[in-house]
Amino acid sequence: MNDDRRQRALGFSWPALVGLAALAAPRVVLHDLGVIEEGSFVNGLFVFVPLACWIAAVLWRRPPRPFLTTAVLGLIYGVFLAAGHMLFWDTAFEGGPFEDVNSSQETALRGQVVVTSLLTGTAVGVITGAVALLLMRLTRSRSGRRS
Numbered sequence: 001m002n003d004d005r006r007q008r009a010l011g012f013s014w015p016a017l018v019g020l021a022a023l024a025a026p027r028v029v030l031h032d033l034g035v036i037e038e039g040s041f042v043n044g045l046f047v048f049v050p051l052a053c054w055i056a057a058v059l060w061r062r063p064p065r066p067f068l069t070t071a072v073l074g075l076i077y078g079v080f081l082a083a084g085h086m087l088f089w090d091t092a093f094e095g096g097p098f099e100d101v102n103s104s105q106e107t108a109l110r111g112q113v114v115v116t117s118l119l120t121g122t123a124v125g126v127i128t129g130a131v132a133l134l135l136m137r138l139t140r141s142r143s144g145r146r147s
Contacts (some may be wrong), residue, residue: 008132011063020057021076023050025126028084028132051128058132058140064095066136067134074125082117097108 003070010017029034030036036043063069072099089110101109 005065009063009065010069011061011066012057012069017043017069017073018076020050020054021073021080024055024077025080026084028081029088032084032088034091044050050113054128055132055135058129059135062136066132067126070129070132071122071125074122074128076121077124078118078121085117116120 012020024046027036027043027050030046031038036046054070058066058069088136
């Protein structure tokens with residue numbers, strides 16, 4: 001499948017997909033730097049507002065494959081998540097349990113974090129896609145009843 005066909009299937013250009021995925025990236029930076037805390041209201045905003053934007057964009061654009069679109073958004077977000085964790089590794093774990101590991105252990109831990117970040121991002125995209133798909137079907141069935 002060439003880039004043009006992929007873009008049509010996803011309903012957005014690649015820069016738009018990267019931009020939408022980047023909406024969720026500030027949370028990892030703020031969390032790793034200790035600016036926001038897990039479970040706080042502000043953290044909740046940084047978690048759910050970007051995902052609501054993803055859903056809104058999919059509902060607005062109505063891509064041919066909305067589930068695939070959000071899964072790709074999630075995968076791109078997973079890349080941002082992994083990059084953020086790598087960039088702020090020392091700050092996030094300063095004085096923590098990984099401070100005294102040797103370099104080969106750290107490399108293995110970092111590899112696990114990258115894989116986990118990619119899986120987490122993709123899972124977020126899949127869950128968001130399920131919600132978007134459900135909302136698309138609900139709005140389609142409601143608009144179909146009115147006519």
